[in-house]
Amino acid sequence: MDLTLTPEQQAFRDEVRTWLRKNLPQEWTSRVVAGPDVPRPEFYGFLREWQRKLHEAGLLGLTWPKEYGGRGLTFMEELILHQELALAKAPPILNILGIGMAGPTIIAYGTEEQKKRYLAKILSCEEIWCQGYSEPNAGSDLASLQTKAARDGDSFIVNGQKVWTSVAHVSDWMMLLARTDPGAERHKGITYFLLDMHSPGVTVRPLRQLTGDAEFNEVFFENVRVPAENILGGLNNGWQVGITTLMYERLALGFGLQVRMRIALDALIELAKRTKKNGESATQDPLIRQKLAQLWIDTEVFRYTGARAVTKLLKGELPGPEASTGKIWWCDTHQRLQDLAMEIQGPYQQLTKGSDWAVEHGIWQYTFLRSRANSVEGGTTEIQRNIIGERVLGLPKG
Numbered sequence: 001m002d003l004t005l006t007p008e009q010q011a012f013r014d015e016v017r018t019w020l021r022k023n024l025p026q027e028w029t030s031r032v033v034a035g036p037d038v039p040r041p042e043f044y045g046f047l048r049e050w051q052r053k054l055h056e057a058g059l060l061g062l063t064w065p066k067e068y069g070g071r072g073l074t075f076m077e078e079l080i081l082h083q084e085l086a087l088a089k090a091p092p093i094l095n096i097l098g099i100g101m102a103g104p105t106i107i108a109y110g111t112e113e114q115k116k117r118y119l120a121k122i123l124s125c126e127e128i129w130c131q132g133y134s135e136p137n138a139g140s141d142l143a144s145l146q147t148k149a150a151r152d153g154d155s156f157i158v159n160g161q162k163v164w165t166s167v168a169h170v171s172d173w174m175m176l177l178a179r180t181d182p183g184a185e186r187h188k189g190i191t192y193f194l195l196d197m198h199s200p201g202v203t204v205r206p207l208r209q210l211t212g213d214a215e216f217n218e219v220f221f222e223n224v225r226v227p228a229e230n231i232l233g234g235l236n237n238g239w240q241v242g243i244t245t246l247m248y249e250r251l252a253l254g255f256g257l258q259v260r261m262r263i264a265l266d267a268l269i270e271l272a273k274r275t276k277k278n279g280e281s282a283t284q285d286p287l288i289r290q291k292l293a294q295l296w297i298d299t300e301v302f303r304y305t306g307a308r309a310v311t312k313l314l315k316g317e318l319p320g321p322e323a324s325t326g327k328i329w330w331c332d333t334h335q336r337l338q339d340l341a342m343e344i345q346g347p348y349q350q351l352t353k354g355s356d357w358a359v360e361h362g363i364w365q366y367t368f369l370r371s372r373a374n375s376v377e378g379g380t381t382e383i384q385r386n387i388i389g390e391r392v393l394g395l396p397k398g
């Protein structure tokens with residue numbers, strides 16, 4: 001891929017850079033200097049406002065059609081935007097599942113009414129989305145899902161349970177996969193619904209994680225009525241639509257995680273510079289220097305793997321197994337980055353938020369614990385390896 005910017009792309013980069021310089025909230029930049037960030041519940045209000053401002057500036061939904069609030073640009077501009085967000089250490093996007101997954105799937109499969117109804121409110125963060133795929137007995141093997149939707153006149157009645165549903169506790173809508181034809185083959189009797197999370201019969205119960213936060217939830221459906229017009233992509237066609245969402249998920253992850261990893265690495269380098277070991281800066285320790293340099297190399301590799309996916313998109317092709325390669329690479333690199341943050345802190349690594357002596361208010365302890373989920377969320381490392389085994393190496397199906 002030729003990463004040299006055209007004059008139009010340079011102008012776009014300058015537009016983003018200038019806007020960020022003028023609009024990046026001061027309270028955020030001073031906080032980020034103290035460590036990396038993830039969307040924590042105490043920042044939801046702030047992040048809603050941040051997303052609204054980005055949208056008003058025309059910096060969200062860059063590749064979406066103009067008539068639905070996007071800018072009709074290419075994935076090259078999307079790449080430029082994310083690089084600039086990383087350089088500026090910008091806050092994360094709160095409605096990332098809406099922008100990265102629900103929106104593109106609605107653009108691909110939605111009726112005109114659905115596009116008009118949902119897309120603009122995704123961009124402006126007026127309506128937050130979650131993803132209702134996983135169930136207690138259907139994670140990696142998603143086609144085993146048991147949540148049912150039975151026809152009743154112009155509606156469907158949904159009963160069942162989802163689990164690990166991120167941000168369901170603040171979501172207005174869910175991308176729901178439910179079984180509509182129990183007699184059909186596993187992959188065939190599934191339908192993709194746009195489910196109003198405020199409907200009677202929806203119960204959201206938070207699940208507390210290792211970090212202490214309750215970022216994801218169990219969601220129960222008891223006779224929840226969903227209008228048939230909320231089907232996306234046709235009755236019993238949910239597997240195909242659902243896979244499209246997953247494809248966009250890997251793409252969005254690729255863009256978003258690249259930004260977050262670069263910000264985390266820069267913060268780690270600053271932490272190493274400030275930390276004293278035996279009277280010297282930790283950056284004098286040859287082993288820590290080696291590990292930091294390797295992390296920088298691996299972060300760049302991740303960036304270029306993302307660029308390969310963009311090259312395919314620009315040629316009108318769909319990203320292939322490089323998305324799985326990128327997921328594994330990101331997970332391994334990010335977990336090593338967090339391990340190194342603990343190593344640099346020495347015995348202080350034991351102290352968490354709330355202790356007067358915790359380094360940088362314990363933010364690294366939080367991100368270290370949070371990084372353990374990386375090898376599970378968005379498809380486990382084993383499943384990504386299976387994809388590479390089958391699609392790249394031509395191994396028989398597992």
Ligand SMILES: Cc1cc2nc3c(=O)[nH]c(=O)nc-3n(C[C@H](O)[C@H](O)[C@H](O)COP(=O)(O)OP(=O)(O)OC[C@H]3O[C@@H](n4cnc5c(N)ncnc54)[C@H](O)[C@@H]3O)c2cc1C
Binds near residue numbers: 133164216381
């Ligand atoms: C932080 C976080 C956020 C999440 N957010 C969401 C969300 O918003 N919406 C949603 O729907 N889901 C979400 N998930 C769920 C996630 O997608 C699932 O946890 C994941 O797909 C694995 O499914 P499982 O937990 O049922 O594990 P299982 O599928 O039961 O897997 C258990 C273990 O067996 C291994 N395994 C399974 N099958 C194979 C195989 N064929 N070959 C080799 N190894 C195998 C797995 O790799 C894993 O190590 C989230 C998970 C996390 C951790």
